[in-house]
Amino acid sequence: MRILAALSFALFYVGFAHAQSKPKLAVTPLTDRVYVHVTYGEYQKDFVPSNGLIIRTDDGVVLVDTGWDTRENTDNTRQLLQWVADSLHQPVRLCIVTHAHGDRVGGTGALQKAGIRVISTPRTAQLASKDGYVSPEGILPADTTFIIGNVPIRCYFPGEGHTSDNIVVWLPKQQILHGGCFVKSVAAFGMGFVGDANLKAWGTSMRRVMAQFGTAKIVVPGHEEWGDTKSLTHTLHLLEKHAAPKR
Template sequence: MRTLLAFSLSLFFYYNLQAQVTQKPKLTVTPLNDQVFVHITYNLYLGTPVPSNGLIIKTKDGVVLVDTGWDTDTNTDNTRDLLQWVADNLHQPVRLCIVTHAHEDRVGGIRELHNAGIRVISTPLTARKSVKLGYESPEGILPNDTTFTIGQEPIRCYFPGEGHTSDNIVVWLPNQKILHGGCLIKSVAAFGMGNLADANLNAWAATIQNVMNQFGNARIVVPGHDDWGDTKSLEHTLTLLKKHKAGQK
């Protein structure tokens, strides 16, 4: 009886510990200045929480999001928490969300946004790819290079070429000198290239060079995952690409 009790207790503590280990962290939000914030949501990869970065842009006419929370079509709690944070802290409506490519860490929360009556836009290619992956379609209206203004805040959406995916775009805030590079750009904290399932490794370096030519004066560059900082992440991405290609030989 004592042995059975000890065994039962050990099972209880084991599964309780496993549940704690695999529990993903909640949404966090970090200000870059008084108008722009990084929203960080998490999902689990091989049992380890992985952060995903998007932007919250406060304008005089409401909030613009860059990318949804990292969700799946059946679980949109990260994006729900993101909308709640905006309501509680900025006290403004979300006017728009820009989706930077068709992976779940960018478009996974689209159903939650649509349910809240929020417009979600992307390039036509991202819209088509989102539907193929089983997500609701964003409005595929963005050209390859366009700038529009919301609440006196200009926002540029730019397709620099293929890299992480065939549809990856970057978002530039010229007044702030802030670049959201998404998963095209690797954080200086990254040791590898990450998810390459839809990557174009042959084009990626030239695409990064296009970004450097266009936005080399950026004060802050926000990659899709992990830490952000200045333009060193662009150079770091090129270094990682070279190492990856060398390792394939």
């Protein structure tokens, strides 16, 4: 009986440990040219999914945000590069970083080592360096559109919100908005990490995004489920709920 009990415990422990291991990279197509890449990081003792974009152009691949990596470990971003090489058979030309937290900028060093240019706003580059991350090139204006391989890409700073430097990325041909952590998924019950947030400005900034990109067919938030523009109004609702007096 003792042997059986010990064996049962060992099997339970192995199963539990396996269940707690970090999930691997997942990639989901949105169109024939745009994919969501999902990597996982640890937050409050749970593994949380983080969403970025893979954009296939006629002149190579553009990434929006790195994998969710730490200063010491860039496994997620290296898995992402391997997936692109194996599945799309194109070089990665560029990565656009949407703010200076590890789930957006953590893999910058791995990309730069691979010869890939990583760009951001000057504010994001400054904050990334201050927090000990490898700094992207801080060259993006507050609102700019450029074309790579016949794909127009717009980078837009709506004002402070989740952070002082958060931008969104708009793909006008596909009508896809990557909101990053500025946008909360409809699956979110709360605001998540707000240690660097400007909660007073966030609502006004969100209304600017809604005025600019209210025609979006797909909105990809920084974490959890993506879908239509309901996530924009849901973010406003969560902000109002967060600001309401606690009873």
